[in-house]
Amino acid sequence: MSDIETTTVSDEGYACTSQVGDFDLQIDATGETGPDPNTALVATYASCYIPAFRVGAQQRGIEDLGTVQIDASAELDDDDDLASIAFDLHVEADVDDDDLDEIVARGEDICHVHSALREELQADIAAYADAF
Structure with a gap:
């Protein structure tokens, strides 16, 4: 099965x-009646990455991130295939830059959608702490 x-x-x-x-x-x-497949994939990716990011934070001893938001963007090629994806990741908690970088990397390791995508489509992530 x-x-x-x-x-x-x-x-x-x-x-x-x-x-x-x-x-x-x-x-x-x-x-017209729902998101197109590329848009749904980008939204699914962000929805998978946020919980992975939270787990990565917990693994570094940071329990309360507060609100976490991803503003995702993607570029399409001439055939309307996804060419690139970028995440602007906003975290309410005031996390220092070194921890933030480590948590971003750990989130990438944990996120199942990130792992499923070919390398050139894995999101370029810019993270911002103390964002809300």
């Missing part, structure tokens, strides 16, 4: 609904 199983259906056009456990996820290649 597989570790992950989903079912994706498109009744017509370019919109799809994926059944993911008890959740419906709607993706539309045209971006």
Whole structure:
């Protein structure tokens, strides 16, 4: 048996609904009725990276980061394929630069989406502490 199983259906056009456990996820290649696949991937990446970043902080003895926000951006190539991804990571806690760099790197090691992407698509992360 597989570790992950989903079912994706498109009744017509370019919109799809994926059944993911008890959740419906709607993706539309045209971006009309839901996010397009590239946008969904970037959002999924950020949603995976934030918990990984929090775990990395806990491993360095920093328990309370407060609010963590990623402003993600991505560039597309001429074929509308993802060419690059960047994260501006804002952390409420006042974390010193050395710890912040270590936590960013640890988050990259822990994040499953980061690991799944080819190296040139892994996010270029700029992190800012004491951001809120």
